[in-house]
Amino acid sequence: QVQLVESGGGLVQPGRSLRLSCAASGSFFSVNAMGWYRQAPGKQRELVALISSHGITEKYADSVKGRFTIAKDNAKNTAYLQMNNLKPEDTGVYYCNVGAWGDYVRDRPGNYWGQGTQVTVSS
Numbered sequence: 813q814v815q816l817v818e819s820g821g822g823l824v825q826p827g828r829s830l831r832l833s834c835a836a837s838g839s840f841f842s843v844n845a846m847g848w849y850r851q852a853p854g855k856q857r858e859l860v861a862l863i864s865s866h867g868i869t870e871k872y873a874d875s876v877k878g879r880f881t882i883a884k885d886n887a888k889n890t891a892y893l894q895m896n897n898l899k900p901e902d903t904g905v906y907y908c909n910v911g912a913w914g915d916y917v918r919d920r921p922g923n924y925w926g927q928g929t930q931v932t933v934s935s
Contacts, residue, residue: 814838814924816908821929824898828933832893834908834926842866842886845913847921848893850931852904860906861893862916869913875901898933905930 820832861882911922
């Protein structure tokens with residue numbers, strides 16, 4: 813059974829930082845790419861960042877480039893999303909997902925999702 817568990821969300825003021833974590837079970841993690849997605853109230857889920865299976869290639873949504881950094885530690889079966897200079901529009905539920913890079917770039921997330929962690933950016 814594949815399980816993904818996100819953590820690290822919370823309420824922060826604009827301009828502050830948060831680091832999200834995604835802990836994965838199973839040995840599949842190191843051989844798959846993974847992505848962070850978010851869903852704001854009333855909006856569709858959107859891709860935030862991608863990282864390839866060995867962490868060499870990264871891809872970001874234009875709205876977070878230069879502020880967010882994705883990382884993957886295969887030894888710990890954990891992925892991270894460092895979010896700096898947070899803005900109110902970054903508010904939403906953040907989900908991690910594991911899948912194939914080739915599917916991600918075709919806007920096809922993998923089948924496995926975590927339960928999500930809430931990020932709220934507000935003064």
